[in-house]
Amino acid sequence: MRTNKLLILFFALFTIILTSCDPGVKYTKVVQNDSDFDITVYIFPESKVGDGSFYKFDTIRINNHTEASVYELSGLGQTFEYEDCNTYADSIFARVIGIDTLDYDINLNNKSKWVFSVLDKTFKEGGTCECRVRITNDMIK
Numbered sequence: 001m002r003t004n005k006l007l008i009l010f011f012a013l014f015t016i017i018l019t020s021c022d023p024g025v026k027y028t029k030v031v032q033n034d035s036d037f038d039i040t041v042y043i044f045p046e047s048k049v050g051d052g053s054f055y056k057f058d059t060i061r062i063n064n065h066t067e068a069s070v071y072e073l074s075g076l077g078q079t080f081e082y083e084d085c086n087t088y089a090d091s092i093f094a095r096v097i098g099i100d101t102l103d104y105d106i107n108l109n110n111k112s113k114w115v116f117s118v119l120d121k122t123f124k125e126g127g128t129c130e131c132r133v134r135i136t137n138d139m140i141k
Contacts, residue, residue, distance in 0.1 A: 022076040023126025029071035029085075029114070030132040031094070033062040035140060038097040039104070041070060044090045061097065067132075078125040085114035085131035094135060105141045108133060 033039055041060050062068045071088065087109055096102040106113055114131040121127040 023078055023122060023124040024075070025077040025079055025081070025126050026074045026128045027072070027079075027082045028069050028128075028130040029087075030067055030069050030130055031060075031062055031108075032067040032132055032134045033064055035135050035137045036064050037099070037102070037137075037140065038063050039094045039135065040097055041068075041092065041094045041108075043070060043092045045088075062094075079118045079121070079127050079129040080125060082129055082131065083116050085111045085116050087111065096140065102140050104135060105139045106133070106135060 031041055039062050041062060043058050043060075045058065060068055060070060070092075089109075092108045094104050094106070094108060096104070114133050116131050117129065119128040119130060
């Protein structure tokens, strides 16, 4: 009888501990190149040590009709913390490869150009989320 009470107490404490845990979140920034041109994305991380260090590259080539993840962060938190799609960099921009006279008419530093979405929800609003920017032929000038 005493063993059953200890077992019930153990499961009750275990449940309380689990409900007080912080949720986990994985956040990714994706550049989706839907144009007919290959592009290079240049990223100048923040000069201070911190968020900028989570960028995977400082320069990345993204071929036409492909996408690339340029920033990843995993840790404790909730997905809504990333809704603003902050760039976490001093600057980020894209250039058309091989054609110096063409440029994209999009400011990748403008947070409103990035679209936030939650890909997977988990415990206490944790989960997987991303901010994505889509580059199309219409944006080339």
